[in-house]
Amino acid sequence: MAAPVAVHLEFGGGAELLFDGVKEHHVTLPSQSEPWDMKQLLVWIQRNLLKERPELFVQGDTVRPGILVLINDADWELMVSPWSHVHCQMMWGGFRCVLLCMREGSYGRMPDMCNILSVDHQMISDRVT
């Protein structure tokens, strides 16, 4: 049995918008038979903290490209390999995980087709004349 894990979660760079604008969360992950890893943490976050638009937070079993993850202030890409596969054992008693969205614009509303057509049309007219 893995003991409960205290996690200090921080969302920034616009990622907090998916969590009611709350940037810092102090949470305790319950004890479970297997040790917690990042993959499970992401699922836990999605189930317990995420307020809206999960498609902007997760993609497959990892975070959506464009979100940076820091574990104890170090880029998680240092700990996982290859680029896409997420597996990071949480060996520490308590740890800090920061998720930063790289650009605010990524959280824009999903586009509608009319908008695309009108933008397009304008560009074409710019070019032809």
Next chain:
Amino acid sequence: MPVLCSSCSEKRAVLKRPKTGHSLCKACFFWAFEEEVHRTIVAAKLFRPGETVGVAASGGKDSTVLAHVMKLLNERHSYGLELMLISVDEGITGYRDDSLETVKRNQQQYELPLKIVSYEELYGWTMDAIVKQVGLKNNCTFCGVFRRQALDRGAVMLKVDKICTGHNADDVAETVLMNILRGDIARLRRCTAISTASEGDGVVPRCKPLKYAYEKEIVLYAYFKKLDYFSTECIYSPNAYRGYARTFLKDLESIRPSSIMDIIHSGENLSFREGVKMPVQGTCSRCGYISSQALCKSCVLLEGLNRGLPKLGIGKHHRLHEKILSQQPLTEREERKLKSVDF
């Protein structure tokens, strides 16, 4: 096991650089990031000693990092530049007013003079008022066109020799993709250039010192340096087509981080067949700004707003320019076409 820095082999690495794959500690990362920007500036001969340079500041991560790095490099490498911050206030309540507060704090932190030019003061319209009239469909067109000119006007008011903007490698790669997707050859040709040539009176040359800096590194630089920046989505819908290009690029990057540099490299080395039709650059007969038409985009959009015909600048209405210039009234049929606002 903590990973050690591949440069100093002493301290704990804090990031994996997407550009090189190196694992670096904080100090080595800061140094590498700053010196790469320095090399970009030197290699492209972006500035000359004694010049006054305006840093386009939005309060976002890119411009905050740019202002920080420009100030630091100016001192470290004795560029001999006089730096200023220029901000554009689009008049978007709850978005720009908050980010301008960040710019004002940056001004204090970096001890640089700040000039804010507002849409309201330049055009008589805030973005809030524009959206009220045009709706959420083409508002980004107004904002983009007005912003470009507003920065130039601010730069002329401040008498700066050059403007530098916070465009990063991801932005440039995204723009290359966008221009390919739109078939916009004229823009594709010039979008990878690190600086614009002097295009005429009232247009200040621009450059992008962060052109080769990855977004990931900019975000982490700002994070580790604890720089004060503002991050919130614009409350008015962003450019949808660009959103797709951005998502596509980020997906590519997650599989192959070098794809961003590769796209820029491709863009830089494209050559264009002779005889490809290009717009002829002239000047706007109303305001004198560069324009390939009788009237510049900004004047047409403004005319549309003032006449209550918001669609005037959206789409192809160049044949109406003569009428607008000579202040002739439009026919009922023309007016009807330009009036309809659909949501």
